[in-house]
Amino acid sequence: MDQASLATPPAAASGTTAGPRRSWSLRPEHARETQGLVVSSFAHLPAAEAMFLRLDRADGAWLRALREVAPVTAADSKENEASTAIAFTWSGLKMLGLDKDALASFSRPFREGMHQEDRRRRLGDVDGLTVVDGGPQWSGNADHAGQEQVPPSAPTVHALLLIYARDDAALDRRVAAVAAVLQREEVAVFRKLRLSLKRDSDGRTREHFGFADGFSQPIPRGSGIVPPAGMPETGHPWHGIEAGEILIGHRNAYDEDAPGPVVVGAADPQGLLPKGAVPEGFSDLGRNGTYMVVRELRQDVAAFWTSLDQAAAARGEPGVDAEWLAARIIGRERDGIS
Numbered sequence: 001m002d003q004a005s006l007a008t009p010p011a012a013a014s015g016t017t018a019g020p021r022r023s024w025s026l027r028p029e030h031a032r033e034t035q036g037l038v039v040s041s042f043a044h045l046p047a048a049e050a051m052f053l054r055l056d057r058a059d060g061a062w063l064r065a066l067r068e069v070a071p072v073t074a075a076d077s078k079e080n081e082a083s084t085a086i087a088f089t090w091s092g093l094k095m096l097g098l099d100k101d102a103l104a105s106f107s108r109p110f111r112e113g114m115h116q117e118d119r120r121r122r123l124g125d126v127d128g129l130t131v132v133d134g135g136p137q138w139s140g141n142a143d144h145a146g147q148e149q150v151p152p153s154a155p156t157v158h159a160l161l162l163i164y165a166r167d168d169a170a171l172d173r174r175v176a177a178v179a180a181v182l183q184r185e186e187v188a189v190f191r192k193l194r195l196s197l198k199r200d201s202d203g204r205t206r207e208h209f210g211f212a213d214g215f216s217q218p219i220p221r222g223s224g225i226v227p228p229a230g231m232p233e234t235g236h237p238w239h240g241i242e243a244g245e246i247l248i249g250h251r252n253a254y255d256e257d258a259p260g261p262v263v264v265g266a267a268d269p270q271g272l273l274p275k276g277a278v279p280e281g282f283s284d285l286g287r288n289g290t291y292m293v294v295r296e297l298r299q300d301v302a303a304f305w306t307s308l309d310q311a312a313a314a315r316g317e318p319g320v321d322a323e324w325l326a327a328r329i330i331g332r333e334r335d336g337i338s
Contacts, residue, residue: 089140092158113141212336260286
């Protein structure tokens with residue numbers, strides 16, 4: 001599911017290693033418009049759940065009601081006991097009433113989604129081989145014009161809500177409160193996925209095959225970025241990237257303002273949206289937003305290690321075992337050091 005978050009960009013939760021991390025932040029004028037997850041993995045909130053939502057009408061009342069129990073966390077917020085992120089699919093923005101010209105101004109991959117025929121081929125999504133039996137379970141763009149290839153088994157998802165808390169008990173309470181509000185507002189929770197991080201005895205998070213994870217994270221640079229303490233404005237030599245590679249409206253690797261969606265000025269009669277660097281007569285809908293890709297993958301851990309045991313036995317070389325092969329597939333040893 002390709003997601004867009006306007007003025008509040010989300011990011012996928014990622015693992016972190018134990019110990020202090022060099023952090024960056026956004027300057028105040030950008031931080032108040034940006035969702036907190038874009039600058040933080042919320043590692044202090046290891047319990048998390050994703051709620052896939054379906055809307056039945058063009059009514060934003062549920063968003064206002066959601067603030068009562070789970071307000072979206074902004075990038076200028078302090079460390080909270082719980083945090084929330086939200087994202088919308090192209091179909092979700094259409095359902096909320098965004099006009100066709102604005103919808104057409106989003107990037108092509110976001111408009112088409114991951115079930116577009118050419119994109120499925122590039123991703124290696126092959127029915128009967130790499131896709132679960134019965135086909136994809138959901139889509140973010142099933143009602144997009146020209147999306148004939150979208151399987152009928154993939155109901156449209158309109159929004160993704162990410163809930164973070166300090167532990168599973170606190171998360172359960174928050175999710176229950178959110179679910180009650182959504183039910184009251186007649187917003188269907190189509191699917192839920194628990195995303196809680198699991199740490200080992202050393203405090204490190206590990207991916208499903210057992211390898212320490214979360215070592216390499218991008219560190220943006222640019223006029224809207226406050227670099228980590230002691231780091232020059234030019235950014236980190238290895239992990240540094242231009243802010244526009246993450247945030248719409250900031251300078252990107254091409255030394256251009258990263259393009260984003262716009263609306264005709266008449267569609268913003270109260271002037272709530274900035275003008276920015278958009279053409280005259282338009283308002284900037286995407287500034288300090290981002291695109292997010294959500295893909296639900298299943299990893300068969302037992303089959304992975306069994307196949308490597310068999311491959312190592314077939315090679316029959318000294319020192320070549322499943323661990324040796326796995327490290328070369330993953331790109332590091334289990335401890336993540338070498």
